[in-house]
Amino acid sequence: MASGTGTGTGKMEGPSAPALRRDPYEVLSVSRDSSDQEIKSAYRKLALKYHPDKNASNPEASELFKEVAYSYSILSDPDKRRQYDTAGFEALETDGMDMEIDLSNLGTVNTVFAALFSKLGVPIKTTVSPTVLEEAMNGTVTVRPLPLGSSATGKVDKQSAHFFGVTINEQQAQSGVVVRVTSAAQSKFKLLYFEQEPNGGYGLALQEDSQKTGKVTSVGMYFLHFQVYRMDSTVNALAIAKDPEAAFFKKLEGLQPCEMSALKPGTHIFAVYGDNFFKPATYAIEAMCAKSYTETTERLKEIEAKILTKRNDLRQFESEYRKALARFQEVTNQYNQEKAAVDELLRERDNIHSAFNTTRTLVNSTGSTSGGGPSNRFYNGDESQQQQGNRSPVDDSGLDGRDRSNGKKRWFGINLNRSR
Numbered sequence: 001m002a003s004g005t006g007t008g009t010g011k012m013e014g015p016s017a018p019a020l021r022r023d024p025y026e027v028l029s030v031s032r033d034s035s036d037q038e039i040k041s042a043y044r045k046l047a048l049k050y051h052p053d054k055n056a057s058n059p060e061a062s063e064l065f066k067e068v069a070y071s072y073s074i075l076s077d078p079d080k081r082r083q084y085d086t087a088g089f090e091a092l093e094t095d096g097m098d099m100e101i102d103l104s105n106l107g108t109v110n111t112v113f114a115a116l117f118s119k120l121g122v123p124i125k126t127t128v129s130p131t132v133l134e135e136a137m138n139g140t141v142t143v144r145p146l147p148l149g150s151s152a153t154g155k156v157d158k159q160s161a162h163f164f165g166v167t168i169n170e171q172q173a174q175s176g177v178v179v180r181v182t183s184a185a186q187s188k189f190k191l192l193y194f195e196q197e198p199n200g201g202y203g204l205a206l207q208e209d210s211q212k213t214g215k216v217t218s219v220g221m222y223f224l225h226f227q228v229y230r231m232d233s234t235v236n237a238l239a240i241a242k243d244p245e246a247a248f249f250k251k252l253e254g255l256q257p258c259e260m261s262a263l264k265p266g267t268h269i270f271a272v273y274g275d276n277f278f279k280p281a282t283y284a285i286e287a288m289c290a291k292s293y294t295e296t297t298e299r300l301k302e303i304e305a306k307i308l309t310k311r312n313d314l315r316q317f318e319s320e321y322r323k324a325l326a327r328f329q330e331v332t333n334q335y336n337q338e339k340a341a342v343d344e345l346l347r348e349r350d351n352i353h354s355a356f357n358t359t360r361t362l363v364n365s366t367g368s369t370s371g372g373g374p375s376n377r378f379y380n381g382d383e384s385q386q387q388q389g390n391r392s393p394v395d396d397s398g399l400d401g402r403d404r405s406n407g408k409k410r411w412f413g414i415n416l417n418r419s420r
Helices: 024-028 036-049 061-075 078-087 089-095 108-119 130-138 170-175 233-242 244-250 290-355
Strands: 143-145 151-156 161-168 177-183 189-196 202-209 211-213 216-223 229-231 255-257 266-274 281-289
Touching: 024 036, 024 061, 036 061, 061 078, 130 161, 130 202, 130 266, 151 161, 151 266, 161 177, 161 281, 170 177, 170 290, 177 189, 177 290, 189 216, 202 216, 229 290, 244 290, 255 290, 266 281, 281 290
Parallel strands: 143 161
Antiparallel strands: 151 281, 161 266, 177 216, 177 281, 189 202, 189 266, 211 216, 229 255
């Protein structure tokens, strides 16, 4: 079913601010005593400078563009500017940091900016044109009949509306009614519900913005005699913007109860409002009696209850998750510190081991160096001929076992019996 109130006032949420938000005056390069015109001029200049279409090769341009608009949304609103000057961002966060956007009052340049924000993924809610509301209140609108079980298609101009009358009897009212609008062209539109006024006109009571689901945009109002909930994407986006790391836990925060759960017998007025920025919105609207969808209705009731339970579970789990995350960060820091300490000890150990392999010269008894070999070298029977020349000579009968007269090797004390 629908969101909104009888006033028809919508809001556009400002772009998500970075974790360390800059002073809006600093962002726009204006002083705190700047006039409204000076602030507007600075905003237009910077918005054009950081326009993404002019900075295709600079991925930071769109973020700067959002930051500029975010700052302008504060300083261009007298109340928000006063709140910021008094208590900073904290005062604004309490108020939700929303900007009201009325496309019917925007100039061409501002409409382009609003359209670009929508394209960049900034959730935008717009007001219903005062002209449409005035015509409805005066009862001068054309109302087309839309019997239950039927559908109609159309193309509605931007900031205009097509009105439909859905007449239901007592049995249909008790069974429940569903009104849905879809657009295969993915147009943006609103589904509006009007109540009969004493003067014969119609006053806006409920409104719901279209949402993209798959390859279509759609919206519905459900009057099923039990509490049905809608998902407000702007609430989700605001919560996520404040804490991107906890986005999952905020996924159900936009779940809002619909204001009405049943319709009385009689004729009820619905309207499809064109919410595109520059072109008409194509749509298909249908009204259905829930009696034909009893199983589906019961399943919806069950799912709604489960989602509410899950939202409460997530709120509790978020607290546990944050504690675990903090503990994980603590042990991760300790791990890094211990690893660094172990690596440093091993490095020092390797340095000490290397010190034992330092090359040194060997000093003989005469004080002269010999061979230049390492001081810890051990000499064995494989000494070089030069080293042997420095030792005492061995005669032919020496233990070297070699007959120096004929160069043949002699063996002593060994009985060699060779079998032939």
